[in-house]
Amino acid sequence: MVRATPAIEAIPPMTPFIGPEQLMREGGHSSILRLGANESAFGPSPKAVRAMGAELPRLSWYGDPESYDLRETLASRLKCTIDNISVGSGIDDLMGLAVRAFIGPGGIALTTRGTYPTFAFHVTGYGGALSTIGYREDGHIDVDGLISKAKKHKPAIIYIANPDNPSGTIASRDQIERLLDATPKETLLLLDEAYAEFAPAASFMPDVIDERLLRVRTFSKAYGMAGARIGYSVSSARVAATFNKIRLHYGVNRNAQIGALAALADADFVAEVVSEVDHGRRDYYALATALGRKYLESFTNFVCIDYGSAEVANAVVKALLERGVFIRKPFAPPLDGHIRVSVGMAAERAAFAEALRSVKLP
């Protein structure tokens, strides 16, 4: 019999992410309010759309396998060199490279239980082992817990999303600096900063280059280009050169490279999105408060609202889907009693509020 690797044979059949399209097919919905995947409701920069549109006739060409122009622009902004930047088809792709390069079969990855799941999927698929530590009761990443576990287990990679998904919380600059200080010299600290634009710049550690540090960012969230699939990492030149050995050299969409460059040049647009999202988060806080619910203060483009138990939160997600509203919820305690809703446009937020108010709790 043809067999996959032992690591892959051991994974049960599953569909990790059920997308809104599948939910529509299953529920017989002809349209759905997409507030479940933290996509940007505000779209890409019109300048990026124009630049991509103008280049569409050249889709017969491969993109530049070095993503040179984009890496050069990023390097000059981040005050590092082009050798410190890798471009991939989104953070998900870059995390796969990191796991494949640095976690061999049986290698250990340390992360937060219930955080953004793609990292763990890569670890399992490449035969690594996961060591996890739960969120604190207040929904924050347990940085001290990670530090003490890292000292004991010397994992190949420590992964955190900061700001975090699904909680929306942020670990402070001071905490991240302590975590990096405590990271063993044989360990890579992988900071997933998919939502960096939505938090104040002062909350982040500067872009230092350290052999132990790999930061990944994306054009999928604040830049509104999730469907284009493009993101980048900032790391030591040695880590970037390692990625170069194994990455797909034509894996990045040419049109996405062009769109990303144009998007970077449109700072006003991103600033507007961030301000709209801030507005939207406040709307959701007010809605939660009006419904007598607690919420987690968010540094992302989504908000978690507390429904007290996984049973009730699941029922809310299900009832909303019946009303044509797609949201998700965290799956691991202590956050599994929350629902997670992405910030939509004002009219979408109002439609969400109306649907949520109409849900009868079990």
Ligand SMILES: *Cc1c(COP(=O)(O)O)cnc(C)c1O
């Ligand atoms: C959305 C998201 C990603 C996915 O990023 P892509 O660049 O689209 O692959 C990665 N990490 C976190 C925490 C996210 O929420």
